[in-house]
Amino acid sequence: MQDGKVLLATAVPTAAPPAPRRNPWSMLGVLALLALAILPLTVGKDFTLHLAIQICINVVLVSGLSLLARAGQVSLCHGAFAGIGAYVSVLVVMGLGQPFLLGVIAAMLAAGVFAFLLGTVMLRLTGVYFVLLTFAFGEFVRLVLLEGDSVTGGANGITGVPPAALLGHVLDYKTGFYLLALACAAGVIWLLHTLYRSPAGQAIDAVGENAQLAEATGISVRGTQRYAFTLGSALAGLGGALTAHYLRYVSPESFSMHLSLALIIMMVVGGRRYLFGPVIGALIMTPLPELFRGAVETQNIFYGAALILMLRFLPQGLASLFRSRRAQKVIQGDKA
């Protein structure tokens, strides 16, 4: 037992995220992000705003995915949870005539409850077995959405989804929706920032670093992972609901394996163990298709190559380039 305590004492600093306060990049980064957030408003073009909205939604989605990744599991059904959120919100708003806000809350609750129940049985598995299970679940959700056409509209999806509305204010113009998406993205980052500094966040990191050690020190690995899975999937539900009310259209194909894979790529490129990793990943990977417009093939080759090269040479993602000196030393010390 004594040994366990000593181990824990040395393990915690490495498990903790690089202390933001000592990172000279953090001030600069926050200023740059603020500037980037204001930029679409000053440019004011529909296209810039459209991209900015997509980036914000992706930040929400990828943040949820990275929360689970920090707890040491990779999910291939994050897109499916976004789909559950999107359909639930649309059905609550259109079918039950409830306001948008209630739809979003229902979306997050539904995705969270599904994840909680699934996590209870699925998180007994680790590594590739969990990934395969989530893969099967993602396909299952897609097939159910396709088959339940009396409720979900089948392959045609549901058109004419009402725009987002808050406090009687209809956000059917891009600037308005951008502000909403931006607020959501910022809220999610703030939430995770608070979480990662709390004991629960420390537990998530400890489980992700070394599950056996965490278990030995009294942290419930499955409980912690289920917590991360539930919260992460609820965030996916939020992202899905935002997508539905922004595009005003949902279909099973929008939430297929392709979305889950795109989110994983963003997470890997950005950095899966950093708070701002999802932001960097979404910022870089979301506008890319526009560069390759009309050449989806070239874009996919670039995506694939980027993924492999990142895994090979920078497995902790672009965010790891900006970590503080101190954290860098700790990580190098780890390797030695």
Next chain:
Amino acid sequence: MTTSTLLAQALVNGLIIGLLYLLMAVGFTLVFGVMRIVNFAHGEFYMLGAFAAYILVSQYELPFIAAVALAFLFAVAVGWVVEEVVLKPFRHDELNGMIATIGLAMILQAGALILYGPDSQFMPAVADGAITLGAVVLPMSRLYVVGFSLAVLLALYVFLGHTRTGRALRAVVQDTEIAAAQGIRTRIMYPLGFGIGVGLAAVAGALMAPLFSVSPFVGATPLLKAFVVVILGGLGSIPGAALASILLGLAESVTSTFMSNSIAEILIFVLVMAMLIVRPTGLFGRSEA
């Protein structure tokens, strides 16, 4: 038609489909056994094999059997290079290796799209006519494919069971470290195992090319089937894959004869999830040490 002839026809069809799934799944499970990597690019090698067979037969007018053999060799060579260049750093790194194969799949599919475009190509059938056994009809083109699959699986069985290299490969699947200690050159076994695994996928693709159309997207469905088979049979287990693919073929064929196709598909995914939860190592899988 009576229910019993329908059932007999469904069973025979299921057996044929199951055999084709097996060809796909056996390579997939071999790759996992050797490298502990879930190969998301397996379907793209199936696509590669289908294209190779199509081009060799329709443009170079080679006999079908030669086209299948060349498709296999081509895929083994590509697989070997890919393993050495791309996957080497990820050996035994299950998660990152798996994500890397997703990138690989994207590159291969996009490459095929650039070269051949998204349209489906059609290849002439290898054989025409059909054999009737009682009330059961067996199209020759399918029987041809079944014959080939059986021959390939038999060759694989002999290779893995009775040749030096094959036995070394199996030793690596069972325990890499002990195998290395016995003097097996694991350095060669990794690319060889990956090459043969994806080569089998290419053979499956080449054999299926005359039955279905050929396009850059044909790999998705067989990959899904390989996943299902391998999960049911146990990751890394070849006998498990054999049993599971025949069962899956039969189940699919029978349920889609008597129920709607999509309900059958949904049920299969429920079964897969249940299997993973109750017995994650599948019917014949080894538990991880």
